[in-house]
Amino acid sequence: MVKKVITGNYSAAxxxxxxxxxxxAAYPITPQTQIVEKLASMVAEGELDATFINVExxxxxxxxxxxxxxxxxxxxxATSSHGLLLMHEMLIWAAGARTPVVMANINRANGPPWSVWxxxxxxxxxxxxxxxxxxxxxxQEVLDTMIQAYKIGEARDVMLPAMVVMDAFIxxxxxxxxxxxxxxxxDGFLPKFDPEYRVAPETQPYGFGSLVMPxxxxxxxxxxxxxxxxxxxxxxxxxxxxxxxxxxxxxxxxEFYKCEDADAVLLLAGTVASTAKEVADEMRKxxxxxxxxxxxxxxxxxxxxxxxxxxxxPAIGILDKSFTFGYGGAFACEVQGALYHCRDKPAIKNxxxxxxxxxxxxxxxxKIFNDALNLRxxxxxxxxxxxxxxxxxx
Amino acid sequence: MVMRYMLKALGPKTTVSVPACxxxxxxxxxxxxxxxxxxxxxxxxxxxxxxxxxxxxxxxQGKEDINVVGFAGDGGTADIGIQALSGMVxxxxxxxxxMYDNEAYMNTGIQRSSATPVGAxxxxxxxxxxxxxxxxxxxxxxxxxVAHKIPYxxxxxxxxxxxxxxxxxxxxxxxxxxxxxVYAPCPTGWRLxxxxxxxxxxxxxxxxVFPLYEVENGVYKINRKPAKKISFMDYMAxxxxxxxxxxSVVEEIQKGIDREWEILLKxxxxxxxx
Numbered sequence: 001m002v003k004k005v006i007t008g009n010y011s012a013a014x015x016x017x018x019x020x021x022x023x024x025a026a027y028p029i030t031p032q033t034q035i036v037e038k039l040a041s042m043v044a045e046g047e048l049d050a051t052f053i054n055v056e057x058x059x060x061x062x063x064x065x066x067x068x069x070x071x072x073x074x075x076x077x078a079t080s081s082h083g084l085l086l087m088h089e090m091l092i093w094a095a096g097a098r099t100p101v102v103m104a105n106i107n108r109a110n111g112p113p114w115s116v117w118x119x120x121x122x123x124x125x126x127x128x129x130x131x132x133x134x135x136x137x138x139x140q141e142v143l144d145t146m147i148q149a150y151k152i153g154e155a156r157d158v159m160l161p162a163m164v165v166m167d168a169f170i171x172x173x174x175x176x177x178x179x180x181x182x183x184x185x186x187d188g189f190l191p192k193f194d195p196e197y198r199v200a201p202e203t204q205p206y207g208f209g210s211l212v213m214p215x216x217x218x219x220x221x222x223x224x225x226x227x228x229x230x231x232x233x234x235x236x237x238x239x240x241x242x243x244x245x246x247x248x249x250x251x252x253x254x255e256f257y258k259c260e261d262a263d264a265v266l267l268l269a270g271t272v273a274s275t276a277k278e279v280a281d282e283m284r285k286x287x288x289x290x291x292x293x294x295x296x297x298x299x300x301x302x303x304x305x306x307x308x309x310x311x312x313x314p315a316i317g318i319l320d321k322s323f324t325f326g327y328g329g330a331f332a333c334e335v336q337g338a339l340y341h342c343r344d345k346p347a348i349k350n351x352x353x354x355x356x357x358x359x360x361x362x363x364x365x366x367k368i369f370n371d372a373l374n375l376r377x378x379x380x381x382x383x384x385x386x387x388x389x390x391x392x393x394x
Numbered sequence: 395m396v397m398r399y400m401l402k403a404l405g406p407k408t409t410v411s412v413p414a415c416x417x418x419x420x421x422x423x424x425x426x427x428x429x430x431x432x433x434x435x436x437x438x439x440x441x442x443x444x445x446x447x448x449x450x451x452x453x454x455q456g457k458e459d460i461n462v463v464g465f466a467g468d469g470g471t472a473d474i475g476i477q478a479l480s481g482m483v484x485x486x487x488x489x490x491x492x493m494y495d496n497e498a499y500m501n502t503g504i505q506r507s508s509a510t511p512v513g514a515x516x517x518x519x520x521x522x523x524x525x526x527x528x529x530x531x532x533x534x535x536x537x538x539x540v541a542h543k544i545p546y547x548x549x550x551x552x553x554x555x556x557x558x559x560x561x562x563x564x565x566x567x568x569x570x571x572x573x574x575x576v577y578a579p580c581p582t583g584w585r586l587x588x589x590x591x592x593x594x595x596x597x598x599x600x601x602x603v604f605p606l607y608e609v610e611n612g613v614y615k616i617n618r619k620p621a622k623k624i625s626f627m628d629y630m631a632x633x634x635x636x637x638x639x640x641x642s643v644v645e646e647i648q649k650g651i652d653r654e655w656e657i658l659l660k661x662x663x664x665x666x667x668x
Binding site for chain 2: 050051057060064200201203210
C-alpha cells in the first residue's frame with residue numbers, strides 16, 4: 001500500500017489501474033482531462049497493461065467501451081457534463097446490453113450558460129439509464145468505489161454498468177492523502193472479468209442486441225430491473241468485504257452521521273457532506289441535535305435505508321444540487337415517493353442549493369439546518385432555492 | 395449478396411458489427427439469426443467506434459487473427475456515422491469497414507442520404523411540382539478515406555463478386571483500416587425490378603457511374619475500364635427514381651459523370667509513380 005497525496009482525477013486513474021482495466025476509451029473534457037492524461041501516461045510508461053483508444057467523442061468513447069466489454073474486456077471511461085449528456089444514448093445502450101462498464105463522472109453544471117463548476121445536473125439527468133450511481137465524498141472513496149463498482153457490476157447475475165461520481169474541482173482538482181492499495185490485494189478482491197456470453201468467433205455465433213418483438217422486449221427490461229434490485233444487497237456486502245480487506249467502509253448505500261438522535265437531518269450527496277458534518281458538529285456543541293445522511297448510492301435507490309431514517313427522525317431537509325424543471329429536486333422527489341406508503345412521515349423540505357458551483361459554505365449550511373429544525377413548527381414551503389438573488393429567504 | 399461474398403472471403407473467424415440499417419433487420423427476429431458468425435447489433439452512428447472497441451479487446455486478449463468487420467449502409471457511414479468512421483480511420487486499427495451503398499436511408503423508407511445521386515427521387519427529395527429531386531452531388535467516400543491516408547480503400551459491386559472477394563483477401567493481408575464502398579441496389583428504393591439488380595450493377599460500372607477501383611497507400615488502380623461506355627440515359631432507363639428528369643438535367647449529369655471519370659483516369663496516371 002502506497003500513500004500518495006493526489007487529486008480526485010488521479011484517484012480515478014489509479015482506481016482504473018489497480019482494477020486492471022483492459023480497454024480505456026476516453027475523450028477529454030474539463031475537469032476530467034487529468035484522468036485521461038494520467039491513464040495515457042501510465043500505459044505509455046508500461047505501468048498499466050491496457051489498450052488506450054483516443055476516441056473522437058464521448059459518444060464513441062462509450063460505444064468502444066460497450067463493444068470491448070461485449071468481447072470480454074474490462075473497460076473504463078471518464079467524462080463530465082456535456083460529455084455525459086452526449087453519451088446519453090449509449091448509456092442506455094450499455095445498460096440494455098448488460099455491459100459492466102465503469103465510468104468516472106465529474107459532476108459539472110450543464111450549459112448553456114457555460115459553467116465548469118460543480119453541480120449534479122449532469123448525472124441526475126441520467127437516472128433513467130439503468131446505470132448504478134455512486135456519489136463520493138473523498139478522493140479515497142473515488143478510488144475505492146471504482147474497485148467495488150467492477151466487483152458489483154461484473155457479477156453474472158448483475159452485469160450492469162456503474163458511474164462513480166465526484167464534484168468538479170472540489171475533488172477532481174483537490175489533493176488529498178489517498179492509500180493506493182497493493183495490486184496483489186486488489187487482485188485477491190476483484191477477480192478477472194469473466195462474462196458468461198461474449199461476442200467472439202470461438203464461442204457460439206451469438207447475436208447481441210438484435211430485433212425483438214413486443215412479445216419478448218418486456219422480459220429483457222424486467223431482467224434489468226431484477227438485476228438492479230440485486231445490487232442493493234451486493235453494495236452492502238461488497239462494502240463490508242472491502243472493509244475486511246482494506247479497512248475502509250463507506251456505509252453501504254447511505255452513510256449516516258449522527259442521525260440516531262437527531263431532530264433534523266440533511267440528506268445530500270457529494271462533498272457538501274463533509275461541510276455538513278463539520279457544521280453538524282459545531283451545532284451540536286451549541287445544543288442543536290442535527291445529523292447528516294450522505295446518499296452514496298442514488299441508483300439503486302436505497303428505499304430501506306430512507307424509510308428507516310424517516311421512521312427515526314422528525315424532520316429531513318433534502319439538498320439537491322440539481323433541479324428537474326417543472327417538477328422538483330430529484331433526491332427530494334424520490335425520497336418523498338419512497339415514503340408515500342409509510343404511515344408516519346417526517347416533515348420534509350427540498351432545498352435547491354449549490355447549482356453551478358454556488359459555494360455551499362458552513363454559514364449557508366447552518367441556515368439550512370436551522371430551517372430544517374423548524375419544519376415541525378407549522379406550514380412551510382415544500383421547495384426553496386437557496387441564495388438566489390432577489391428571492392429573499394435562505 | 396454483399397454480406398455473403400464478404401464472409402465467403404474472410405471466413406468464419408469474423409465478428410461483424412452492424413448498426414441500425416437494413417442489415418439490422420435482415421438477420422431475422424430474436425431468437426433467430428441467419429448468420430453463422432457473431433454479430434454485434436449497435437446504435438446507428440457508432441460503427442467506427444464499435445469496431446475500434448472490438449479490435450482493442452481482441453488484441454488485448456491476443457486474438458489478433460479475428461477479422462473485425464463494420465458493416466453499415468450509406469446513411470450510417472457517410473452521414474450520421476461519418477464522425478465515428480473518420481475517428482476510427484485516423485486512429486488506424488486493423489479492421490474492415492464495408493459500406494453497402496443503396497444510395498438512401500432505405501431501412502426507414504427511402505429518405506435521401508448524402509450518397510443519393512444527383513437527380514434521384516426519394517421521399518425527402520420527392521420532386522413534386524417544385525422539382526425537388528436530389529440536387530447536391532453524391533458525397534465521395536473514397537476521396538474522404540484517401541484523404542485520411544487509409545492504407546487500403548476499394549469500390550466493389552455485387553455484379554463482380556470475384557473482384558470483391560479478391561480485394562477482400564488482398565485487404566486481409568494489410569494491417570490497418572480497410573474501407574470498401576460496395577454498390578448495392580435497392581429495387582424498392584430505386585423503383586427497379588428486383589431481378590435486375592445484377593444487371594443494373596453491371597451497367598453502373600459500364601456507365602462509369604460506379605467505377606471499380608482501389609487505392610493502396612494513395613496509388614490508384616482502376617480494375618475495370620468499360621470496353622463500351624454506356625450513357626447515363628441508358629443507365630437510368632430501368633430506374634423509376636430518375637424518370638422525372640428533363641433532358642437538360644440528364645445532360646448535366648452526364649457531364650458530371652464524364653468529368654469524374656476523367657479525374658479518376660488522371661489520378662491513376664499520376665499516382666503510378668508514387
